[in-house]
Amino acid sequence: MVAAAIDVIAETGYHQASFAKIAERAGLSSTGMISYHFDGRDDLMREVVAEVMRVAEAYVRPRIEAHESAPARLRASIESNLDLLAEYPNHLPAIVEVLTNLRGGDPGMDSFLDKTEADLALQVERIREAQRAGEFCDFDPWVMVRAIRAAVDDVVRRATLEPDFDARRAGRELADLFDRATRNRNTT
Amino acid sequence: MVAAAIDVIAETGYHQASFAKIAERAGLSSTGMISYHFDGRDDLMREVVAEVMRVAEAYVRPRIEAHESAPARLRASIESNLDLLAEYPNHLPAIVEVLTNLRGGDPGMDSFLDKTEADLALQVERIREAQRAGEFCDFDPWVMVRAIRAAVDDVVRRATLEPDFDARRAGRELADLFDRATRNRNTT
Amino acid sequence: MVAAAIDVIAETGYHQASFAKIAERAGLSSTGMISYHFDGRDDLMREVVAEVMRVAEAYVRPRIEAHESAPARLRASIESNLDLLAEYPNHLPAIVEVLTNLRGGDPGMDSFLDKTEADLALQVERIREAQRAGEFCDFDPWVMVRAIRAAVDDVVRRATLEPDFDARRAGRELADLFDRATRNRNTT
């Protein structure tokens, strides 16, 4: 059922992903079951986000940790996300849809915004260390981290809208782009 | 009425911007008038997008054309967008909301996606020229152009969600970021 | 629409009185209109209670005030309620249904419980005066007042369930009953 939700969200968007569509996709004959299993729409979305985060972390983390240097890790981070997209075409689009349509005020969903924020904070910290170590040049790590996320998410979105779009190629290009943007000038 | 729509979309999001809320904001007592003036929700959204594009172009274009070199124009493009955001706090958030929630299949809205696409294509062309002139290093201009747009839009979104967020500062940082990304050569 | 609600409540009971049934009775083709005009089910019920109270007070009060002595007023109170029932067969049944199915915790409905309570408190005060004046014997006025109300409401309920039931006759009997109960002294 969470899987069905992921598919429907990815294909039709957050707000169009009604219980009716999800139920149909899941092979259910009515929406009642969804309300039975989940404590409302938000709860289902929570599960969707949690599931995707679980899968994404399991996929991405080892690919990042396979590298030592900060630039290599940055590249791995970007590219592995888009590799994941190739493998699970609906997971990242779904979570992007959900998180992008979240507004403050949904209590309970805030926890995911917080989690996402904590995630970014961790990357920010790593970047700061790399900057101190001279691996990265000087820039605001928060802005950088959000720009990377935004660019990757945009590729994800694009991939769902244009089936022929080569997300992995774009991933490599993005990795190059942000490599230059973070690279220490001396190395030019 | 379009102004009311812009405000409501920016404040509550694309899907929450019901005719009822827009009518209330516009000082109307019923939604009937909106249906009367616009040929459905999509038509209203079209007007919203058109209006914002008009304002944005009038604001941004001269600020870009005030500069000669490609890097300076790029910087002006990014920073003037976020200056515009400071001046009209709801225009860009509204259009970002609308365009990111657009799915293919809305006939009539596709024209705006096309327009946006044409816009990007123009920038791509300019970048290609600059690359030929040696002002920019070698990279895929489409990926670059979309990454920039995604990063700027992310700042726009962020500014609506966090009132204390300093969008112009982030704009300057983004300009620096993409300046490096368009000038440096990859060293790997 | 309130009138339709009164009819449906009286005929089918509080909880069976769904918007669908009320809409049908009101000649509406969907329940949407009711939600449009009233701010939820509770709001409609509030209007129902308010309307019935308005009608009932206009009917009953002058008939009570036409008499001077406390016993005569008590009789008038009981009998005029059941005369009202004969004239508007659904009003009292509806309000009895609503108030009897009210539970504490419905905020906004509490105001009606308070109003009903205030009503009884007024009657209690009048009884106390009559007792001091020697018109009534000694008894707990609160218990008396609630017993009267309960007995009258029971007749009201009965009248809706059994079309042949002679409510006015029962009213006269009740008046006799409570006349004795308020005049006699206990001999035990």
Add this chain to the structure above:
Amino acid sequence: MVAAAIDVIAETGYHQASFAKIAERAGLSSTGMISYHFDGRDDLMREVVAEVMRVAEAYVRPRIEAHESAPARLRASIESNLDLLAEYPNHLPAIVEVLTNLRGGDPGMDSFLDKTEADLALQVERIREAQRAGEFCDFDPWVMVRAIRAAVDDVVRRATLEPDFDARRAGRELADLFDRATRNRNTT
């Protein structure tokens, strides 16, 4: 399970007493068992009523029969009901809830209305005998019997809504009240 139903009905009301709540109260993890054991909601309610009637009769009858005179029996009837309420706080509230929310047309439930009716008819007969014997004055015994029932039920309802309400005191007051209402005038 019937016990759980009694509790839930008494605490939340007839219509709010869903199988889900009852199952939870009974320590069951699903409503399936209830549907399995009882032939529908009405059947469960029947059992509830039957159980309460059984308990109530066992409690009340000996307390009535301990007295000889009709007035003493009447008093015992009223007071023992409210004594029972003190001992089993949920039984009478539950049956009151069920019976007052019963509408004609529920076949099978009618039998309980009939049983209740027969109960009252029995009391009516006893009253007639007492009237013939000069123990009670002249009044319509049906009206009297229903008024007593209504007043007692009202106290029962009140006791569940207001925890601090002293039902037994009210019972004594009611007994006095109906004693005066039934007393032969000559004895004044």
Add this chain to the structure above:
DNA sequence: CATGAATGAGCGTTCATTCAT
């Protein structure tokens, strides 16, 4: 006995839309 998934009907609500005024 008990569970838990599944069903189908009904509920109140919101929405865009229409139309007479």
Add this chain to the structure above:
DNA sequence: AATGAATGAACGCTCATTCAT
């Protein structure tokens, strides 16, 4: 231009019920 009543569809949700396990 504007109002306000009305419509019909969709939505999320609860409920009693069924059934395989």
